[in-house]
Amino acid sequence: MKQGYTQVKRMTPAMRIIHWVNAICMIGAVVTGLYIGHPYYQTFMADGAVDKYVMAWNRYGHFIIAIIFDVTSVIIAYLYFFSRFEKPYKKLVPNTQNITEFKAVLVNLLTLNRKKEFDSSHADSFNTVYFTVFHLLLIWMLLTGLQMYVHGLGSGLSSIGAWWPWMLHLTTDWTIWICGGTLMDVRISHHFTMWLILCWVVFHIYYQVWRTIFWKEADIAIVIGGSKFVKDDSLKSE
Amino acid sequence: MSDKVEAVKKLFTSQSSRVETNKGDTYYQELFDKCEARLNEMRSHQPANKLDFTDLLEDNGIDRREFMKWASATTAMLMLPPMFTPLVADAAVLMNRAPVIWLELQDCAGNSEALLRADGPKIDEIVLDIISLEFHETLQAASGHQAEKQLEEAMEHFKGKYLLFVEGAIPMAMDGQYGTIGAKGETFHDHLVRCAENAAAVVAVGSCATFGGIPAAAPNPTGAVGVMDVVKNKPLINIPACPANPANMVGVILHYVLTGQVPELDSLLRPKFAFGYRIHDNCERRAHFDAGEYVEEWGDVGAQNNFCLYKMGCKGPMTFNNCSIVRYNEGVNWPIGVGRGCIGCSEPDFWDKYAYERPMADAKIKAPTGGVEKTVDEFGLGMLTAAGIGIAIHAAASTVAGKRENSGESHE
Numbered sequence: 335m336k337q338g339y340t341q342v343k344r345m346t347p348a349m350r351i352i353h354w355v356n357a358i359c360m361i362g363a364v365v366t367g368l369y370i371g372h373p374y375y376q377t378f379m380a381d382g383a384v385d386k387y388v389m390a391w392n393r394y395g396h397f398i399i400a401i402i403f404d405v406t407s408v409i410i411a412y413l414y415f416f417s418r419f420e421k422p423y424k425k426l427v428p429n430t431q432n433i434t435e436f437k438a439v440l441v442n443l444l445t446l447n448r449k450k451e452f453d454s455s456h457a458d459s460f461n462t463v464y465f466t467v468f469h470l471l472l473i474w475m476l477l478t479g480l481q482m483y484v485h486g487l488g489s490g491l492s493s494i495g496a497w498w499p500w501m502l503h504l505t506t507d508w509t510i511w512i513c514g515g516t517l518m519d520v521r522i523s524h525h526f527t528m529w530l531i532l533c534w535v536v537f538h539i540y541y542q543v544w545r546t547i548f549w550k551e552a553d554i555a556i557v558i559g560g561s562k563f564v565k566d567d568s569l570k571s572e
Numbered sequence: 573m574s575d576k577v578e579a580v581k582k583l584f585t586s587q588s589s590r591v592e593t594n595k596g597d598t599y600y601q602e603l604f605d606k607c608e609a610r611l612n613e614m615r616s617h618q619p620a621n622k623l624d625f626t627d628l629l630e631d632n633g634i635d636r637r638e639f640m641k642w643a644s645a646t647t648a649m650l651m652l653p654p655m656f657t658p659l660v661a662d663a664a665v666l667m668n669r670a671p672v673i674w675l676e677l678q679d680c681a682g683n684s685e686a687l688l689r690a691d692g693p694k695i696d697e698i699v700l701d702i703i704s705l706e707f708h709e710t711l712q713a714a715s716g717h718q719a720e721k722q723l724e725e726a727m728e729h730f731k732g733k734y735l736l737f738v739e740g741a742i743p744m745a746m747d748g749q750y751g752t753i754g755a756k757g758e759t760f761h762d763h764l765v766r767c768a769e770n771a772a773a774v775v776a777v778g779s780c781a782t783f784g785g786i787p788a789a790a791p792n793p794t795g796a797v798g799v800m801d802v803v804k805n806k807p808l809i810n811i812p813a814c815p816a817n818p819a820n821m822v823g824v825i826l827h828y829v830l831t832g833q834v835p836e837l838d839s840l841l842r843p844k845f846a847f848g849y850r851i852h853d854n855c856e857r858r859a860h861f862d863a864g865e866y867v868e869e870w871g872d873v874g875a876q877n878n879f880c881l882y883k884m885g886c887k888g889p890m891t892f893n894n895c896s897i898v899r900y901n902e903g904v905n906w907p908i909g910v911g912r913g914c915i916g917c918s919e920p921d922f923w924d925k926y927a928y929e930r931p932m933a934d935a936k937i938k939a940p941t942g943g944v945e946k947t948v949d950e951f952g953l954g955m956l957t958a959a960g961i962g963i964a965i966h967a968a969a970s971t972v973a974g975k976r977e978n979s980g981e982s983h984e
């Protein structure tokens with residue numbers, strides 16, 4: 335370990351696994367989702383019939399990813415409140431401490447790291463808010479996606495029972511109304527939210543790299559090894 | 573405890589959009605008796621017109637066997653078990669006892685056209701011929717004050733008994749002055765409200781009457797709306813599509829004659845027997861969709877091989893209607909069958925949101941604020957570019973600031 339630095343643990347193995355599962359799934363969801371929206375490559379006419387389920391495989395992949403997102407979202411929602419490591423919801427409560435910290439981190443970003451008046455050894459409320467935005471966008475994708483999915487279960491039956499479409503209608507029909515009243519509006523919103531997520535991802539990656547370079551605390555290592563390094567004196571001076 | 577288990581079981585087995593195709597023997601026996609009694613009662617009524625259904629069938633060269641085939645197909649469409657076939661046949665014969673008043677508002681008369689289907693009428697259309705059309709602005713001979721008098725009389729005579737069919741949207745802008753009718757210049761809105769007051773039920777036919785349709789398409793200069801936005805507190809049935817399928821109009825009237833009730837409706841007030849199915853799930857081209865085989869251009873090899881029309885803008889995946897099952901013109905063909913995509917004509921706002929003849933992902937969509945028309949991807953890429961530029965500026969500035977810091981110009 336570098337002299338004068340202390341290693342601080344920031345992400346548990348479970349959190350890191352979820353992070354990378356989400357990242358890989360997101361790439362998969364964008365690739366298959368764009369194909370579903372506008373099939374951008376063609377089936378080979380000469381292929382045998384058995385190989386030909388190109389759209390079906392893309393939709394299959396998209397939905398499997400959706401199921402994985404379902405599961406990780408539930409776990410993350412649970413960890414927000416009950417994690418034994420750090421409970422992110424504590425950083426979301428709009429109390430004076432969090433608001434001050436949020437502002438300080440934002441000022442740090444805007445002043446190009448000339449002002450840094452907060453403790454960067456633990457999770458800060460700016461990043462926590464930013465991550466929460468992601469989870470909300472993802473939940474919106476889940477709700478609009480499941481609404482589109484249930485259109486295919488018009489019979490009210492499914493291979494796993496009638497409760498499934500029933501539940502999907504109960505939990506997602508309101509998205510039609512929110513989006514503007516038609517099934518197509520839900521689809522537009524689903525596609526559009528993909529772009530919001532992509533914008534989110536671009537800034538997220540940039541910001542973590544930026545922190546790594548300018549804070550010189552190896553922030554990028556958090557998501558790989560689980561910890562970062564903080565200068566000893568900076569810890570004391572807080 | 574056990575009733576709790578029952579409650580949970582019920583919760584997880586209840587059906588929302590499910591089209592119930594089997595409600596159990598007791599239910600159907602009861603319904604059968606009820607329908608039979610109702611038909612017997614109707615038989616005792618004076619027919620409202622002199623047309624005789626059996627004669628009409630004969631005139632059009634349709635024999636009994638063909639008629640019974642139609643009756644059993646219609647019974648199936650209405651989701652009744654085969655034992656109802658004779659009742660459906662009887663009901664068709666008794667259709668001339670069902671008084672109908674037909675209003676035409678802001679529309680193209682396409683549904684009337686579908687109702688008449690002048691060339692070589694098939695059984696559905698013949699059934700519609702003999703319904704007792706007490707009043708139909710476009711078809712009747714009377715006009716002006718005479719027509720108005722006829723309407724008054726029909727409404728008085730069949731008070732609380734007639735079915736009010738409405739075709740066309742209702743213009744609401746400028747106090748409804750965009751559409752007036754009759755010698756008194758009554759607005760469509762007032763006309764509709766007045767006629768609906770004493771109707772047994774109101775049936776909105778076609779996309780304009782149900783959801784505003786084409787008159788309500790952006791920018792909707794006349795402020796057109798559908799019947800359900802105007803008529804409240806009345807049993808209302810929506811039969812959208814452009815035009816509404818005569819089979820579904822017959823279905824609704826038959827159901828009414830037979831049971832005296834409105835058929836089971838979905839959340840948009842469309843009868844489930846007709847709108848409980850998604851086009852895409854009963855489409856003969858579906859295998860090509862799953863295989864990724866699409867028509868790329870009109871008339872290409874894919875088109876010659878009946879490939880899926882998704883990339884030509886087919887909206888079957890978002891459209892609920894039964895034309896992929898019952899088709900049009902007595903099952904002769906339907907839009908996708910002839911090689912063009914579905915434009916979602918039975919869904920709300922179909923003209924703006926479905927009918928652009930390309931996949932949604934490629935369509936120019938109006939921003940909610942109006943004005944800008946971009947595809948979702950153009951808009952999204954624009955956002956992403958803006959984000960990229962912002963990041964680039966921040967990165968460049970950070971680098972410059974960082975260099976200065978290193979050379980000790982600022983800080984401390």
Ligand code: HEM
Binds near residue numbers: 360397475
């Ligand atoms: C979170 C990342 C996701 C992304 C980036 C994404 C992206 C997309 C895109 C671009 C489309 C095409 C829309 C169009 O233009 O027609 C699409 C379609 C669809 N997505 Fe997603 N999606 C995501 C998650 C989900 C989830 C969680 C579900 C849940 C089941 C879902 C279900 C669907 C469905 C049902 C369709 C329509 C498929 C069809 O009609 O065959 N998506 N998605």
Ligand code: SF4
Binds near residue numbers: 853
């Ligand atoms: S033609 Fe339309 S309805 Fe038929 S499979 Fe293709 S997308 Fe679906």
Ligand code: SF4
Binds near residue numbers: 891893915917
């Ligand atoms: S295929 Fe689609 S657009 Fe054509 S009539 Fe049927 S529902 Fe309407």
